[in-house]
Amino acid sequence: MNWIDNFVRPKIRSFLGNKRETPENLWVKDPESGEMVFYRDLEANQWVVPNSGYHMKIKPADRLAHFFDNGHYSTVPLGSVPQDPLKFRDQKRYSDRLKEQRAKTGNDDAVIVATGQLYERDITVAVQDFDFMGGSLGMAAGQGIIAGLETAANRKTPFVLFVASGGARMQEGILSLMQMPRTTVAVLRLREAGLPFFVVFTDPTTGGVTASYAMLGDIHLAEPGARIGFAGARVIEQTIREKLPKGFQRAEYLYEHGMVDMVVHRHDLRAIIASLAGILTKSTPIAELNESAPVPRVTMREAAIAAEGDGGDEGDLVTAPEGAHAE
Template identity: 80%
Template sequence: MNWIDNFVRPKIRSILGQRPDIAENLWVKDPESGEMVFYRDLEANQWVVPNSGYHMKIKPADRLKTFLDDGAYELVPVASMPVDPLKFRDQKRYPDRLKENRAKTGFDDSVIVATGKLFTRDVTVAIQDFDFMGGSLGMAAGQGIITGLETAANRKTPFVLFVASGGARMQEGVLSLMQMPRTTVAVLRLREAGLPFFVVLTNPTTGGVTASYAMLGDVHLAEPGAMIGFAGARVIEQTIREKLPKGFQRSEYLYEHGMVDMVVHRHNLRSTIGSLAAILTKVEASGALTSTAPTTARSSLRDAAAAAEGDDAGDLITAPAGAHAE
């Protein structure tokens, strides 16, 4: 096959004067429906498949550009951490894996911290990049979360965290598990400062991340269809020897059972978090807070809005007809 690809086909093309192949990534397949979507259409729609509404993974830079005012932000440097403290090696050396992922993503580790404005209000944002070793939590990622929380506390801004992770990083062993209590302490410091902490759970959010800072926010939002849990569904089924309910560990299922406050379409995250930040900080935001896609929210959040800013504030957070209410 290599001989055909490397010699025969180029030879035929040179004889016939055939144009080079069109880039293979011009079309992207929807994992849910199998629909083929043009790359630029998908990019323009914030990586949400137009027909099915399936939320695909989105790069941190694209997330920040669509979330913050005018797409403007400044990256916050994160202190460097020891590399390969356990001298771990599986099929590859751990430093080699880090080098590959840094070249692939352009970032030093799986957590990126930035500052910017959301409806003219200063905010601090951290994004966990699943493309970097599955968004795994290691010492550098833990330090990134802590840096984001401390930056928010020092600048007196709300903190928004977009989570996507497969759990703790096995190459760092117990050192990765230590990031769970470290980040928890940082969350408590932000809470003592009286600043809101918004967690956006994206697909997937699992393992030790779910068991720590990802479930310690003041408000938990989730993108539609996101898988959220600690252990995998197959492991749970084998342990309890029972078939799990349909949609188990998906954001809609968790919303129905009270683990998630809101299921929010990606197009609405900016306006929804902007509204919540105005309510929780009791500072009115500038600019129009508009929604373009349905949002599922608990009535208690609307009640909190009304209590904080008057009866009209409840209109900032809306639930569709038939949405679950407590």
């Protein structure tokens, strides 16, 4: 018995333990069509399902790498804020939640700010990470948005915000809500400097973020299908006791009702923002874009919004060749 217990069984366990397992993320299911998509194909397509065009969530590092020229950018220090100022505790301590989220995402909080170039022009970009406590707006996230706006003002560059959030962070109470006026003041300072502020709505954008800086951009763009609103659809239906229209709070619905200026495919965001930034800053038009895909056409409605009050003319527009994709 000793020989069996001490030799045979450990050998069997080691053999079973070394059995090769299939990675869990080898295939990803499209939430819209149910199609199974190969992980690497999805990653190479910027997390857009090739057949249905469904825009899945993309990590901040991947978004920044795809947005900046050659994927080169530098992150901006955001400054420190008090950690767990209210000593909040529900099922677990807030400080422990922060440690878990930082270990999971590799980021200090929900906002990352970076500087780099977009078609050889300096630009400042901020990304809200929904994986970090639902992209909630707390003191650190608010400080990150302000740092991004101030960096853009100091460097005299346009500012682009990719926003995704579930609202204010309840663990910080009133201190979280105070980030709404703080970020609003920072937006006004950028506007006083005469620099454009682009907001790109991604899925989802809700709560206090929608009620503050997310709706203060000079131009609002949105990814297809993004949910944008203040309160949730079910809460609204229970309050007004009526059925909401189909597609309510989706990017396309808000575009039809004037809350969003453009609904833009993720692959086209670089070219569209570069073109509009050139109009708003009265820069020399981009003569040649080194992209494999053609530049999406800027419609007259977007051009009118962008050029309003700045004396822009049609010669500043970058238009796509015949047959190019246009949203």
